[in-house]
Amino acid sequence: MTWTCDQIEARLSEYVEGQLTAPEASEFELHVKGCPECAPLVASVKSLVREMRSMEQVEAPPRLVYAILDQTLGPRERVTFWQAVGNFLRGLATPKFAYGAASVMATCFIVLSASGISFRKPKLADLHPATLYRNVDRQAHIAIAKSVKYVSDLRVVYEIQSRLRQEENQLQVTPEDHAPNAPTEKKPGQTDDQSHTQPKQQNRANELARQVEMLAAECPLMFERSFR
């Protein structure tokens, strides 16, 4: 089947948009190749469609949005300078702003305290950068030393407590171990545990006593405090 120029024109957009079947497209191209009227038209339309699809959207002027809002929701209120100031001050008297201000003040207080500024006797020299740096450095070192000492003290206390608890448990368990059991038949080669228990406990107690003495010698203050 050979296509006519009218058919080419009628189905030009389908060809441009790739909606023709493969045989239809080849028939279309066959005609266009040999037709001096259709060839430039097809080329023009193809180029035109490509150009139109790549054309950028025009930006709407910003005033258009305001004009539309004015027309639909009514004109905006004109606010004088003093009204604007009043609105601003009214905005400050809200709980949200009060919370914000309180948290800012608390933060400032913490920061100034950390930088070693005395609120009882405030001095202008305290605000000098060198003094601020020295104070902050000193506070930081003191804080680190205190926390290190606190952690090591805690460790010692927990160590002693756990040792003592362990010993108490041992002492509670021991009588039960010695409770008369039902007579059991002794099998050949079986050893009697009771004869070995006594020396083991004695050894453990001696070892614990040694450790407590050692700890007491290492940190006498802590030891004294924890038993006070």
Next chain:
Amino acid sequence: MRRHTRRVYNVCYRFVGNRTEAEDISQEVFLRVYRTLASYRSAHGGFATWMTSVTRNLLIDHYRRTKRDRLTDSLDDAMPVVESKESSARRPDEQALLGELSGQVQSALTRLSPELREAVILRDLQQLEYAEIQQVLGVPEGTVKSRINRGRIELARILQHMGVRPS
């Protein structure tokens, strides 16, 4: 809001080819949408399609109104005056655009008949689907395709007459 404004403004600008008129019509569109919002049903398609449909109706109204004005002007033998008015109403950036291909395409678009113009704008510039264009124009899909095809061919011929060679 800005997205819708941009789309409506673009459709209007491409149709009338003049920024001031496009702004006025865009405002009318939003006013009409605001007033008739209760009549919008999602069954009629998406909100954007419905809005485009309102835009199209107002553009056609505008075309008919200005056509009457143009006829009156021509009766008064004032055609040259109209032309000079049109050229003076164009902003410098619009004048500069005319030198470019996109400007020439825009100029050629305004010479198309409104039925073909709206179909081409919706398909090639707004890149809507055939089903959406069918809803906006309220005509069968076959008619939509036929209008787009004729519109493209007509536009290509207008550009040829204007001396614009395809790249």
